[in-house]
Amino acid sequence: QVQLVESGGGLVQPGGSLRLSCAASGFTFSNYAMSWYRQVLGKERELVAAITSAGTSTNYADSVKGRFTISRDNAKNTVYLQMNSLKPEDTAVYYCNARRFVATYWGQGTQVTVSS
Numbered sequence: 077q078v079q080l081v082e083s084g085g086g087l088v089q090p091g092g093s094l095r096l097s098c099a100a101s102g103f104t105f106s107n108y109a110m111s112w113y114r115q116v117l118g119k120e121r122e123l124v125a126a127i128t129s130a131g132t133s134t135n136y137a138d139s140v141k142g143r144f145t146i147s148r149d150n151a152k153n154t155v156y157l158q159m160n161s162l163k164p165e166d167t168a169v170y171y172c173n174a175r176r177f178v179a180t181y182w183g184q185g186t187q188v189t190v191s192s
Contacts, residue, residue: 078102078181080172085186088162092190096157098172098183105153106130108176112146112157114168114188121171125157129176140166162190 084096096112111126125146127134134146145158155172167190172183 078174080174080181080183082170082172082183082186085170085188087189087191089192090162090164090190092162093158093160094162094188096159096170096172096186096188098155098157100153100155100172100174103174103179103181105174106150108174108179110146110148110155111173111175112155113171113173114166115171115185116168124170127155159188162188164190166190 079101081099082096084094086094088094107129109126109129112124113121114124115121123137124140125136125144127146127148131148136144143161148155167188169185169187171185174181
C-alpha cells in the first residue's frame with residue numbers, strides 16, 4: 077500500500093537547522109510531484125515547498141524562501157526539506173504530499189518546534 081513516512085522533526089533553537097525526510101513506497105515515486113506542507117493547530121495547512129517529478133523545478137512559500145530547500149532522490153524514493161535559520165513561527169507539523177493528476181497521498185506528519 078501507499079506510504080509516506082516523514083522523519084527528522086524535533087526541537088531546535090531559533091537560528092538552527094533541521095533536515096526532514098519523507099520516504100515513499102507503494103507507488104511510482106518518480107512520476108509524482110512532491111511537496112511539503114505545514115499546519116499549526118487551528119490554522120489551515122499551508123504549502124511550504126514543492127518540487128516537480130524530475131526535480132527540475134521548485135517553488136517556495138515567501139515565508140521560507142532563502143531559508144528552506146526542497147530536494148529529491150528518485151533512486152531512494154525520498155524527498156527532503158532542508159530548513160535553515162529556523163524561526164519560532166516555523167513551528168508546526170510538517171506533512172509530505174505526493175501528487176499526480178487527481179491522485180494525492182499524505183504522510184502522517186512530523187512535529188517541528190523552534191524554541192529557546
